Amino acid sequence: xxxxxxxxxxxxxxxxxxxxxxxxxxxxxxxxxxxxxxxxxxxxxxxxxxxxxxxxxxxxxxxxxxxxxxxxxxxxxxxxxxxxxxxxxxxxxxxxxxxxxxxxxxxxxxxxxxxxxxxxxxxxxxxxxxxxxxxxxxxxxxxxxxxxxxxxxxxxxxxxxxxxxxxxxxxxxxxxxxxxxxxxxxxxxxxxxxxxxxxxxxxxxxxxxxxxxxxxxxxxxxxxxxxxxxxxxxxxxxxxxxxxxxxxxxxxxxxxxxxxxxxxxxxxxxxxxxxxxxxxxxxxxx
Amino acid sequence: xxxxxxxxxxxxxxxxxxxxxxxxxxxxxxxxxxxxxxxxxxxxxxxxxxxxxxxxxxxxxxxxxxxxxxxxxxxxxxxxxxxxxxxxxxxxxxxxxxxxxxxxxxxxxxxxxxxxxxxxxxxxxxxxxxxxxxxxxxxxxxxxxxxxxxxxxxxxxxxxxxxxxxxxxxxxxxxxxxxxxxxxxxxxxxxxxxxxxxxxxxxxxxxxxxxxxxxxxxxxxxxxxxxxxxxxxxxxxxxxxxxxxxxxxxxxxxxxxxxxxxxxxxxxxxxxxxxxxxxxxxxxxx
Numbered sequence: 001x002x003x004x005x006x007x008x009x010x011x012x013x014x015x016x017x018x019x020x021x022x023x024x025x026x027x028x029x030x031x032x033x034x035x036x037x038x039x040x041x042x043x044x045x046x047x048x049x050x051x052x053x054x055x056x057x058x059x060x061x062x063x064x065x066x067x068x069x070x071x072x073x074x075x076x077x078x079x080x081x082x083x084x085x086x087x088x089x090x091x092x093x094x095x096x097x098x099x100x101x102x103x104x105x106x107x108x109x110x111x112x113x114x115x116x117x118x119x120x121x122x123x124x125x126x127x128x129x130x131x132x133x134x135x136x137x138x139x140x141x142x143x144x145x146x147x148x149x150x151x152x153x154x155x156x157x158x159x160x161x162x163x164x165x166x167x168x169x170x171x172x173x174x175x176x177x178x179x180x181x182x183x184x185x186x187x188x189x190x191x192x193x194x195x196x197x198x199x200x201x202x203x204x205x206x207x208x209x210x211x212x213x214x215x216x217x218x219x220x221x222x223x224x225x226x227x228x229x230x231x232x233x234x235x236x237x238x239x240x241x242x243x244x245x246x247x248x249x250x251x252x253x254x255x256x257x258x259x260x261x262x263x264x265x266x267x268x269x270x271x272x273x274x275x276x277x278x279x280x281x282x283x284x285x286x
Numbered sequence: 287x288x289x290x291x292x293x294x295x296x297x298x299x300x301x302x303x304x305x306x307x308x309x310x311x312x313x314x315x316x317x318x319x320x321x322x323x324x325x326x327x328x329x330x331x332x333x334x335x336x337x338x339x340x341x342x343x344x345x346x347x348x349x350x351x352x353x354x355x356x357x358x359x360x361x362x363x364x365x366x367x368x369x370x371x372x373x374x375x376x377x378x379x380x381x382x383x384x385x386x387x388x389x390x391x392x393x394x395x396x397x398x399x400x401x402x403x404x405x406x407x408x409x410x411x412x413x414x415x416x417x418x419x420x421x422x423x424x425x426x427x428x429x430x431x432x433x434x435x436x437x438x439x440x441x442x443x444x445x446x447x448x449x450x451x452x453x454x455x456x457x458x459x460x461x462x463x464x465x466x467x468x469x470x471x472x473x474x475x476x477x478x479x480x481x482x483x484x485x486x487x488x489x490x491x492x493x494x495x496x497x498x499x500x501x502x503x504x505x506x507x508x509x510x511x512x513x514x515x516x517x518x519x520x521x522x523x524x525x526x527x528x529x530x531x532x533x534x535x536x537x538x539x540x541x542x543x544x545x546x547x548x549x550x551x552x553x554x555x556x557x558x559x560x561x562x563x564x565x566x567x568x569x570x571x572x
Binding site for chain 1: 350373397432
C-alpha cells in the first residue's frame with residue numbers, strides 16, 4: 001500500500017498513527033506522526049495563499065462571548081455553541097459544594113457564565129479584530145484556531161474539538177463573489193491533487209438566525225455556502241472544506257465599513273485540518 | 287538593540303510583533319511573527335527531551351470532565367476551572383430564549399453542563415490515557431495543549447488561554463524525585479541560556495483539594511512544586527516553567543499501577559510557551 005500521490009505524506013500511510021479516543025466522544029488526542037501530517041497540511045494550505053499576501057493570525061480556542069453574540073452565532077446555533085462557565089462565589093459557598101466534586105456529584109450547580117465561549121469558527125477572531133474599522137478594501141486575513149462544536153454524534157471524523165484554517169476576505173459584493181469562486185476551485189483542485197475524491201455540494205444549513213431566512217431565499221440565485229465533501233465509510237459526504245459568501249452580514253454586525261461608508265461584504269474559505277488528514281490517511285479508495 | 291543570545295530569535299527582537307488584545311481580558315491573538323517564535327521555543331524544548339524517548343502527544347483544548355473530577359482539580363480550583371455548557375433543550379424552548387441572544391440578553395439562563403471542560407494543564411491528557419493501566423516503569427510522555435485558567439487579573443503575561451508543553455514521568459518515588467530534580471536544572475539552564483534572569487522558587491499553592499493539606503505538610507521535607515520565575519515590570523516573579531512531583535496522587539486517582547501493583551508516582555516539567563516567548567521579547571534588562 002502506498003499513500004496518495006500528494007507529496008504531503010512524509011511517511012507511508014500505514015506508519016501514520018490514528019488519533020486516540022478519549023473518554024469524551026468526539027474528543028481525540030493526536031500522536032506525533034498524525035500531528036506532523038496536520039503540520040504538513042497546514043504548510044500546504046499556507047502555500048496556496050502565499051501570493052495573496054494574507055495577514056496571518058493564530059487565535060486561541062476561546063473568544064469573547066460578546067463577539068459570538070454579535071455575530072449571531074448564539075442565536076442561530078445554541079446547541080453547537082460551547083459557553084465557558086466557572087464557580088464565581090466565595091470560599092464559604094464552595095466548602096458546601098466541594099464534597100460533591102466527584103464524577104457523579106452536582107458540584108457544578110452554581111456555575112456562572114463567563115465572558116468567553118469556545119470559538120465555533122476561526123474567522124470570528126478576524127471580524128472581532130476589525131470591529132468598528134473603516135477599511136481600505138479588499139483586506140485579507142489567514143487565521144487558524146481550535147474550534148468547538150457540540151455535535152450530537154461522534155462517528156469517525158466528527159470531531160467536537162478541531163483545528164480550522166481560514167482565509168478571510170473583506171471587500172465589495174462583486175469582489176467577494178469572485179474571490180469565493182476562485183478559492184472554491186483552488187481548494188477543489190488542491191484536494192483532488194491530494195488524491196481525495198472531493199465533490200462540491202451546496203450546504204443546506206442557512207447562515208445565522210433570523211437573517212438565515214433572508215439568506216436562504218438568496219441562495220436560489222447566489223449560493224452562499226459551498227462545501228467540499230469526501231465520502232467516508234459512514235457518510236456519503238463529509239465536509240473537509242467550505243467556501244462561503246456572507247454578504248454584508250458580518251460587516252453590519254461588527255460595524256466594519258468600506259470606503260463608501262457602507263458595511264463591507266465578506267467571504268471565507270475554511271479547511272478542517274484533522275478531517276483532511278483523516279481523509280488523506282483513508283486514501284481515495286478506502 | 288539586539289536580541290538575547292538565545293539562538294531562538296530568528297528576527298531582531300524589535301521585529302517580532304506582540305500578541306493582540308481582544309475584547310476578553312487575558313485572551314490574546316498571535317500574529318505570525320510571534321507564532322513563529324512560539325514554534326521555535328517548542329522545537330527547542332522538544333530538543334531538550336530528545337535523548338529521553340518521550341512518547342509525544344498533542345491534546346485538544348477540551349478534556350473529559352470526568353478526568354478533571356478524578357484528578358481533584360474541580361475540587362481544588364473551582365474558580366480557575368472553565369466548564370463547557372450548551373443549550374440542550376428543544377427548538378420550542380429556544381424560540382422563547384433566542385430573542386434574548388444579544389450581548390446584554392439572558393439567553394444563556396438554561397445552559398447545561400456538558401461532558402467536557404477546558405484543560406487546566408496538558409498532563410491531564412496523559413493521566414487519562416494511562417488510566418487503569420498496569421505499566422512497566424518508568425514511562426515518559428511529552429504532551430502539549432492549550433490550557434485555560436480563569437485568572438482574575440490580566441496584567442501582561444497573565445494569559446487565560448495559553449499553550450503548555452509538559453514532560454511527564456511515571457515511575458517509583460525515587461525515580462520521580464531524581465527525574466524532577468534533573469529536569470528542574472535542565473529547564474533552569476536552558477532558560478538562563480535564553481538570557482532570562484530565571485530564579486527557582488518554591489510554589490506556595492498546595493496541590494489538590496483535601497489532599498493538598500497532606501501534601502502541604504510533606505513540602506517541609508520534600509518540596510513538591512518548584513517554579514522557574516522571571517521578573518516582569520509588574521511582577522517580581524512570573525512563572526514560565528515548573529517542575530513538580532505529585533507523589534502517588536495521580537497514580538491513585540487514575541488507577542495506574544506499577545509492576546508491584548501499587549499506584550505509580552509521577553512528576554512533570556511544564557513550560558508556558560507564550561510566557562517564555564514574552565520573556566524572551568522583553569529581554570534580560572527589560
